[in-house]
Amino acid sequence: MMARFRSAPSPAVLGQFLLLALAWGSSFLFIKIALEGLSPAQVVLGRLLAGAVALLAVTAVTRQRLPRDPAVWGHLTVVSVLLCVLPFSLFSWAELHVPSGLASIYNATTPLMTLLVASVALPEERPDRTKLTGLLLGFIGVVVVLGPWRGLSGGEGLAQAACLLATLSYGLAFVYLRRFVSPRRLPALSVATVQVGLGAVIMLALAPLTATDPMRLSWPVTLSVAALGVVGTGLAYLWNTNVVAAWGATNASTVTYLTPVVGVVLGIVVLGESVSWNEPLGAVVVIAGIALSQGLLSFGRRSAPDHSDDSRR
Template identity: 90%
Template sequence: MLSQFLMLALAWGSSFLFIKIALEGLSPSQVVLGRLLAGAMALLAVTAVTRQRLPRDPAIWGHLAVVSVLLCVVPFSLFSWAELHVPSGLASIYNATTPLMTLLVASVALPEERPNRSKLAGLLLGFIGVVVVLGPWRGLSRGEGLAQAACLLATLSYGLAFVYLRRFVSPRGLPALPVATVQVGLGAVIMLVLAPLTATDPVHLSWPVVLSVAALGIAGTGLAYLWNTNVVAAWGATNASTVTYLTPVVGVALGIAVLGESVSWNEPLGAVVVVAGIALSQGRISFGHRSTTDTASAALPAARTGPGRSKL
């Protein structure tokens, strides 16, 4: 199971590198279309091999269409556009704020998950980390500032999607694989419908571009979901969520090693602060005495998130 956990961290962490390479020959919308088509085909193949049935209830398909927009179409598009202006490693650092955004949305949308002191402290610490990553004292160009805002909007969209899943889909107890297959498949259909309007730029294909899109779809959008499901089943949702700590490390390391990207001192420092905020909000670290009630409450969101955690 450790091998699947490490492959999951590598798949999600390297996604930002593959986006950057794919953008050398494709527009952001074309990258999203390609990865969703590849991911849908991979998941459909696994669903067929395992002989699992897709859900038939039209209401479920409607809910999954909403999830597809929030979990695939919107964040994938925002990250792809953002990487036209910011390094892939920086985008991977911002992706690490997904658990914080999920907690923020859940605190507002789910009354039963009102934050305790540890969660509030974790949120505050995490968003201090975001400010450190942003580095407003350095000054930002308009494009760079908008790109970093797009990264944060993407993780907010992830947070909205996870809470929506938890509220409208998870209680139905559907198998994870068919849910993922419908979700990614609907995302591919949506992007195909939008393609005449959003994906009309000239295409310049090369082997690095083609292989990057294939890796994004098959590994980062398809197989990674299965690996995550297996890790959650074996280790539990809370332990599985620690992959969030590794993906920015992978993303930054690959950006430096493969693309020669530079890293400002504030970016890894801010990433460490963000991860500390996540750990505090999840009850992994604490300051002072915590009651049993606080401990149980801190574990609740992770336990309810289930197999469908952040993926990019």
């Protein structure tokens, strides 16, 4: 049977989607390098500060106004915690114990987590039987990646659980952004600037408690944090806001189809990380489950094209 994909999205949104995949896929490599001289909290603080500075500079050059509605700032505070502070912290800590490529594979579960949250919070995205089948297939893939038959040390097991908790946080953020922020049709740049800036403020406030370890700065560490901030946090969240607004919460989260490919390849080529057979196999199963659950891939022929979603694109 032949697979059938939906019609192609607009080139502008697709371009931002691909850039987002490259930025977030390489982030796991940069986190691993940055951890050679910084604690997890310091990595998060550095990337959010760099991202906020980059976005504020673009905002100033383009003379983009920031939102003034206190309700918007309240919503963006929630998004900042769910999309920046919490998952960044969890992934940074996890990479003390697991390879960067494996962390990027777990990041691919974001659409599954998004579907779980969307099924409750977004009536138009509640799963039917096909989506539930895809969801089940995806979580089978997670188990394959985890490889429980190999046995796990305490640190590695907790680290992999932290990766899954981070993707659940992403899922919550995607849905919250779609429900409470995207309908306001605010400029993507102002949304991303406030979101990342609030994350930097939160981490600065927590720094006396969480970021007190001695730092061992080097050029690779410094440049990695800068790349995480300017590209992986600053520009990436601008692109992400545009994609969520154009495609919806669940479809936008499928950017994680590509991030594990980028993350695993960079981990092997740059860091010399090894990959167990079950990890890429599990990633393929996860992605197949996501494709099925999102309706991006179907099997068989239909008597007529399906245009039921055209009004929402």
